[in-house]
Amino acid sequence: MYPNEESAMKHVIVSTLILITCAAAFGQNCSFNPAPTALNFGNYSVFSSGSPQTATTSFNVQCSSNGVQVTVSFSRGINSASFNPRTMKNAVSATLNYNIYTDAANTTIWGDGSGGTVSQTYTMGPSQSTLPANVPIYATVALGADMAAGAFSDTITATLSWIRGSNPATTTVTFDVTANVLSECTVSAFAMNFGTYEPVVANAATPLDSTSTINVYCTKGTSGNVTLDNGSNFSGGARRMKSAGGVFLTYEVYKDSSRATIWNAVNINSATSTSKNTALGGGFIAYGRIPSAQDVPATSYSDTLQSVVNY
Incomplete structure (x- = not known):
């Protein structure tokens, strides 16, 4: 065997060993x-x-x-x-x-x-x-x-x-x-009770007023606009309550305490929620009024309003 041949064989053996070692480590x-x-x-x-x-x-x-x-x-x-x-x-x-x-x-x-x-x-x-x-x-x-x-x-x-x-x-x-x-809002049911209307004495010249609070709760950061419809007995530009006998008693609901701006689908209340647990605007007050001196029989009158929240 010539020296160069021996050297070449050694190189081949070493290379083979390296390849085998790498394969075993790969796993x-x-x-x-x-x-x-x-x-x-x-x-x-x-x-x-x-x-x-x-x-x-x-x-x-x-x-x-x-x-x-x-x-x-x-x-x-x-x-x-x-x-x-x-x-x-x-x-x-x-x-x-x-x-x-x-x-x-x-x-x-x-x-x-x-x-x-x-x-x-x-x-x-x-x-x-x-x-x-x-x-x-x-x-x-x-x-x-x-x-x-x-x-x-x-x-x-x-x-x-x-x-x-x-x-x-x-x-x-x-x-x-x-x-x-989700951006959501909920509105609570509300009732407005005027009590007793006396068109001959107490309310002959003075209207009968009442209030109610509409509470709307929304996802934090959500803005809500609250409208009121005209009720079930609206006619001639006025909201009306109705008796069981079909007699009507005119009334109105306003968004301000001076009762100057009617709360409806155009004149709305709005606010932005600071917490789902806090009513928008701290609760919107509905200001109701029955005009004086309406000549109606003594009985119960009622109407149903729907509040709508747009957000």
């Missing part, structure tokens, strides 16, 4: 397949009550060999200072609390094992390179939050960990958590 790979999709709570009403609103998604894991043990953990989210609660934010950084759980009963917070949370570990069967079924992720958001309307979101990082060869390995994906807080 198995794992990934989310499918990765978790967005947790979407959908539309959220600040006026709903009861059990928390829920959302679910799921994932599975695919490995390049069988029987691998994997661990899945979740971050707090990009908007959260802690795991409990996690928070979604809107465009102006208002927050809506939620959380992610391992169980449908929503008792165990899924995190990374810190802060009272747990991560989840799964072992694939000796003939399996995936988990036997997709793993559900459960999420809840409590009802009754006093939030402004709009889109809220958070982003979670999901980390998949396993042992590759003798070394720890990880891969990550992200998924969004979303909710849409």
Whole structure:
């Protein structure tokens, strides 16, 4: 064997050993397949009550060999200072609390094992390179939050960990958590009781007045316009109450205490909500008046008005 031939053979042997070493260190790979999709709570009403609103998604894991043990953990989210609660934010950084759980009963917070949370570990069967079924992720958001309307979101990082060869390995994906807080208003029923009208004595020259308060509650930041219809017995430009015998008693409802501006579909009351728990404008007062000296029989009179909130 010539010296050059020996040198060439040594180079070949060394190169082969390097290739074998690299292949042994590569080991198995794992990934989310499918990765978790967005947790979407959908539309959220600040006026709903009861059990928390829920959302679910799921994932599975695919490995390049069988029987691998994997661990899945979740971050707090990009908007959260802690795991409990996690928070979604809107465009102006208002927050809506939620959380992610391992169980449908929503008792165990899924995190990374810190802060009272747990991560989840799964072992694939000796003939399996995936988990036997997709793993559900459960999420809840409590009802009754006093939030402004709009889109809220958070982003979670999901980390998949396993042992590759003798070394720890990880891969990550992200998924969004979303909710849409609705712009809504509700209006309370109201009654205006004039009491006793005496057209011959007390109200011969003096009208009979009364008031009532219309309370409208809206999602924080929502502006509402409140109108009144003309009632069930409107005629000749006047609202009227009616007796069981078909006799009419004229009255009117105004938006001001001086009773100068009739409250109707044109002359409205409006305000912007500061909280779902506070009536717009602190409550709109309806100022009622029965003109004096109406020659009507003694009996009960009534009418029905409808208030409409536009927002």
